[in-house]
Amino acid sequence: MIEKTYQPSEIECRMSRAWEEAGAFEAGRPERREAEPFTIVIPPPNVTGSLHMGHALNNTLQDVLCRFERMRGRDVLWQPGTDHAGIATQMVVERQLAERQEPGRRDMGRARFLERVWQWKAESGGVIVNQLKRLGASCDWSRERFTMDEGLSRAVAKVFVELHRAGLIYKDKRLVNWDPKLLTAISDLEVKQVEVKGSLWHLRYPIEGKAFDPSDSSTFIVVATTRPETMLGDTAVAVHPDNEKLEHLIGSNVVLPLVGRIIPIVGDDYADPEKGTGAVKITPAHDFNDFEVGKRHHLAQISVLDREGRLMLSGNEDFLRDLPEGALMLADAFDGMDRFAARKAIVARLEESGFLDKIEPYAHMVPHGDRSNAVIEPYLTDQWYVDAKELARPAMAAVRSGETTFVPKNWEKTYFEWMENIQPWCISRQLWWGHQIPAWYGPDGKVFVAETEAEAIGHALGYYVEQGVITAEQGAEMARDPAKRDGFITRDEDVLDTWFSSALWPFSTLGWPDKTPELNRYYPTNVLVTGFDIIFFWVARMMMMGIHFMQQAPFSTVYIHALVRDEKGAKMSKSKGNVIDPLHLVDKYGADALRFTLAAMAVQGRDIKLSPQRVEGYRNFATKLWNACRFAEMNECVLPPDFDATAAKETLNRWIVHETARATCEVTEAIESSRFNDAAGALYRFVWNVYCDWYLELAKPVISGEDGPAKSETRAMVAWARDEILKLLHPFMPFITEELWAVTSARTQLLTLTEWPNKADLTRKRRTLIAAADPFSGSEPVTDLLEPYFRDDAAEAEIGWVVDLVTAIRSVRAEMNIPPATLAPLVLAGASDESRARAQRWSDVIKRMARLADISFADKAPAGAVQLLIRGEIIALPLKGIVDVGAQRTRLGKEIAKADADINRVDFKLADQNFVANAPEDIVEDEKEKREAAAARKAKFVEALERLKAAE
Numbered sequence: 001m002i003e004k005t006y007q008p009s010e011i012e013c014r015m016s017r018a019w020e021e022a023g024a025f026e027a028g029r030p031e032r033r034e035a036e037p038f039t040i041v042i043p044p045p046n047v048t049g050s051l052h053m054g055h056a057l058n059n060t061l062q063d064v065l066c067r068f069e070r071m072r073g074r075d076v077l078w079q080p081g082t083d084h085a086g087i088a089t090q091m092v093v094e095r096q097l098a099e100r101q102e103p104g105r106r107d108m109g110r111a112r113f114l115e116r117v118w119q120w121k122a123e124s125g126g127v128i129v130n131q132l133k134r135l136g137a138s139c140d141w142s143r144e145r146f147t148m149d150e151g152l153s154r155a156v157a158k159v160f161v162e163l164h165r166a167g168l169i170y171k172d173k174r175l176v177n178w179d180p181k182l183l184t185a186i187s188d189l190e191v192k193q194v195e196v197k198g199s200l201w202h203l204r205y206p207i208e209g210k211a212f213d214p215s216d217s218s219t220f221i222v223v224a225t226t227r228p229e230t231m232l233g234d235t236a237v238a239v240h241p242d243n244e245k246l247e248h249l250i251g252s253n254v255v256l257p258l259v260g261r262i263i264p265i266v267g268d269d270y271a272d273p274e275k276g277t278g279a280v281k282i283t284p285a286h287d288f289n290d291f292e293v294g295k296r297h298h299l300a301q302i303s304v305l306d307r308e309g310r311l312m313l314s315g316n317e318d319f320l321r322d323l324p325e326g327a328l329m330l331a332d333a334f335d336g337m338d339r340f341a342a343r344k345a346i347v348a349r350l351e352e353s354g355f356l357d358k359i360e361p362y363a364h365m366v367p368h369g370d371r372s373n374a375v376i377e378p379y380l381t382d383q384w385y386v387d388a389k390e391l392a393r394p395a396m397a398a399v400r401s402g403e404t405t406f407v408p409k410n411w412e413k414t415y416f417e418w419m420e421n422i423q424p425w426c427i428s429r430q431l432w433w434g435h436q437i438p439a440w441y442g443p444d445g446k447v448f449v450a451e452t453e454a455e456a457i458g459h460a461l462g463y464y465v466e467q468g469v470i471t472a473e474q475g476a477e478m479a480r481d482p483a484k485r486d487g488f489i490t491r492d493e494d495v496l497d498t499w500f501s502s503a504l505w506p507f508s509t510l511g512w513p514d515k516t517p518e519l520n521r522y523y524p525t526n527v528l529v530t531g532f533d534i535i536f537f538w539v540a541r542m543m544m545m546g547i548h549f550m551q552q553a554p555f556s557t558v559y560i561h562a563l564v565r566d567e568k569g570a571k572m573s574k575s576k577g578n579v580i581d582p583l584h585l586v587d588k589y590g591a592d593a594l595r596f597t598l599a600a601m602a603v604q605g606r607d608i609k610l611s612p613q614r615v616e617g618y619r620n621f622a623t624k625l626w627n628a629c630r631f632a633e634m635n636e637c638v639l640p641p642d643f644d645a646t647a648a649k650e651t652l653n654r655w656i657v658h659e660t661a662r663a664t665c666e667v668t669e670a671i672e673s674s675r676f677n678d679a680a681g682a683l684y685r686f687v688w689n690v691y692c693d694w695y696l697e698l699a700k701p702v703i704s705g706e707d708g709p710a711k712s713e714t715r716a717m718v719a720w721a722r723d724e725i726l727k728l729l730h731p732f733m734p735f736i737t738e739e740l741w742a743v744t745s746a747r748t749q750l751l752t753l754t755e756w757p758n759k760a761d762l763t764r765k766r767r768t769l770i771a772a773a774d775p776f777s778g779s780e781p782v783t784d785l786l787e788p789y790f791r792d793d794a795a796e797a798e799i800g801w802v803v804d805l806v807t808a809i810r811s812v813r814a815e816m817n818i819p820p821a822t823l824a825p826l827v828l829a830g831a832s833d834e835s836r837a838r839a840q841r842w843s844d845v846i847k848r849m850a851r852l853a854d855i856s857f858a859d860k861a862p863a864g865a866v867q868l869l870i871r872g873e874i875i876a877l878p879l880k881g882i883v884d885v886g887a888q889r890t891r892l893g894k895e896i897a898k899a900d901a902d903i904n905r906v907d908f909k910l911a912d913q914n915f916v917a918n919a920p921e922d923i924v925e926d927e928k929e930k931r932e933a934a935a936a937r938k939a940k941f942v943e944a945l946e947r948l949k950a951a952e
Helices: 009-023 053-071 086-099 110-124 127-135 151-165 228-233 286-295 326-334 339-352 387-398 409-422 453-466 472-480 498-502 517-522 534-550 581-590 591-600 612-634 649-670 676-703 708-730 732-745 794-815 833-841 843-850 885-910 913-918 921-951
Strands: 037-042 076-080 169-181 183-185 193-205 218-225 235-237 253-255 261-266 278-280 356-369 377-384 403-405 439-440 446-449 525-533 555-561 564-566 607-610 824-829 852-858 864-870 873-878
Touching: 009 127, 009 591, 009 732, 037 053, 037 517, 053 076, 053 127, 053 525, 053 555, 053 564, 053 581, 053 591, 053 649, 053 676, 076 517, 076 913, 086 110, 127 356, 127 581, 127 591, 151 169, 151 446, 169 286, 183 377, 193 228, 193 253, 193 339, 218 228, 218 235, 218 278, 228 339, 235 286, 261 286, 278 286, 286 377, 286 708, 377 607, 387 409, 387 534, 403 409, 409 534, 439 453, 446 453, 472 525, 498 534, 525 534, 534 555, 581 591, 581 612, 591 607, 591 612, 591 676, 591 732, 607 649, 612 676, 612 708, 612 732, 649 676, 649 708, 649 794, 676 708, 676 794, 676 843, 708 732, 794 824, 794 833, 794 843, 794 864, 794 921, 824 833, 833 843, 833 852, 843 852, 885 913, 885 921
Parallel strands: 037 076, 037 525, 235 261, 403 555, 525 555, 564 607, 824 852
Antiparallel strands: 169 183, 169 377, 193 218, 193 356, 235 278, 253 261, 439 446, 824 873, 864 873
């Protein structure tokens, strides 16, 4: 029995238990072992995370695909799991230690600290998994993996070793994004650019061989910088070769102010002759662009900052090399000073010495760590790197060949732009939580890369015996006795970038490097659903690793979804206070309403503007479905065994089978094409408009009438169409549909494992081929490969005519503000015999639903009537005495003028190039949408006004 009131929270708990107890989402179910597999790997959320709106969208779309394919009979594996999130997790635990006033990480030591992290992971790390279950994610939770599981850790070590052996992993000294607060390199994704109102300092660099005179511009060259504290590490000044004012200086030298180092003036395209002074200082150890300039001109790399962002001068051999004696005093004066304090002190010293030309206010973007909020330093340090350029070649080829395609396709351009300009990938992090790099160092610094410490020891002993450092006897003794080799080799303390292990996710989760049955069956995967912000960081790296180690791209389709913004189009952020908590919406409106909202708004390539009101609206949609099912139950609408919907006799019933077939075709094709919004839109129209508002309304007189074949057939058809709706809606609204499926009749099988509506349900007895372009357009069939769907053009023509007629009359009544209690006459002008017959057959229904006084027939429309065209024939509504035509004309004119004003206001804004160039993208898009809405309103009012004119 269906409860009177729809209560999502009660249903969701009950259905979750039912799915779990039945093992409904497990891959490799016995009855599907021979079925075609369908695989999706979840973008593993951070173990520290909690569900945000991006997760809700991403996992809703994945779940729609998985439930859809599971109902189509495929062996679905939606592989779940979480990421260890090295830096984020380490920060969480360190923060806890500080809050509890316990010893810090370094006081505790690595082993004890990692014990605490694992303890925290066991206690709190599964929060987001439970939240995903609340959303209805149909993952195979029995296969849940963690990026630091023993099996995945083994895969990580093997990949590192094999890439190192192939020369694709190496150690190098390069610039990295360095967080001086967390004391580690971080990825570009962990860097946020913040606009800062700072200064641009113009400095005078004396030209070698000329007596420096601050008043004589021929004795110096002016460079502009936002970071005067790094000038101590300058090794050149760059001038564009085509700079007419300064090109004569290329090849000469300058004397670095305060330091006295002689550095060259080089010609390089990097120096923009139109920007600043036309000359730029080059500090290869403290700027990514300068680093590249330095490589082109073979410049020295002098780092003048330490790991904590303090000046590092005394004892810095690179800095002190070839300096005049006086510079040593400078080293003592500034050594150990914080970089920002040093900036002020150095600027003051430059001004005292006449080297400061001027200071300008300057707003510019400064990189900050997204977790520490510290200003990030480009820092020259030894790190481990992957030769990403080499691995990128086959990854690009896979997309160019179509082995992997992006949806929307325009994201392929972004993918190629990143891949074609790819830099070496820094994979080492100065953390403790993560996959420790499988590299060990011998007494002389020799590196031994191996999957295990035992292998590394074997390699090291063999090497040092061969080199004569130890004898064979010593080597054999050390191999036997661990105490004899204690401290002989030491492991690299760094861990790997989190993205390194997640790059292996599509195959490491399936048991690789072992040749497991799961790996053979479920790799490569079918679809990856992810956000555009990690195309490079995750998608591209999975492509590289998958192709290199599995010789196949890891997925055939990459669906890129957009951002979820607030209702005004602004990006959600805690600082703005506009973050919408998905779990709050689930608590208030139910998971089904949130899921359907996100799917309905997931237009390819367009951000989602989410408001709680939209979710509330789809909660009402769920209630509408609930009440429709209650209506069917209360009217004893039960589906008889072996009911054949396609054999229905009644026109109305054949029409609903036709419309169900249309909806099935539209929804199926839209999901297959990743047009989730089109699928949701088709479902909404079919359920609310076709089934509830039309079919049930038209069926009510039959159901409440006398018993007989028509009543029996209609009751059965109401139940049949309801069941088809539950099937079609299930991927989008799994909880309510599963509940209604269970309570509407005694069922032995869960809806989630029930067959998707197909030709077995909707095939005519006589085979009918469907046209590929539009199965219901009446065009000739173009293929015999498509499933045949039921269609009944005669039933559609009849019921469709009634629907169109009533809809058109209701529209005119709304436009003219005719009160519901006022009954209007209807005249069918020059109607065909067929239309006359339809009007007579459906007279009572039409008059009731369109609020008509009577229906009559005439050769032509009477004067003063509003005329409408319904399927090629004219109907007329004589409104004289019912509507004040003059007042309506005035009202519509005002509405048109108001719409014009809105259009002109937006056009004025969009014509302003400064507005378009400087306004945030979401604001510009919002204005365009306002114009579209105003234009649509105007078109509606113009059409109504034209109808009024015809009635005069």
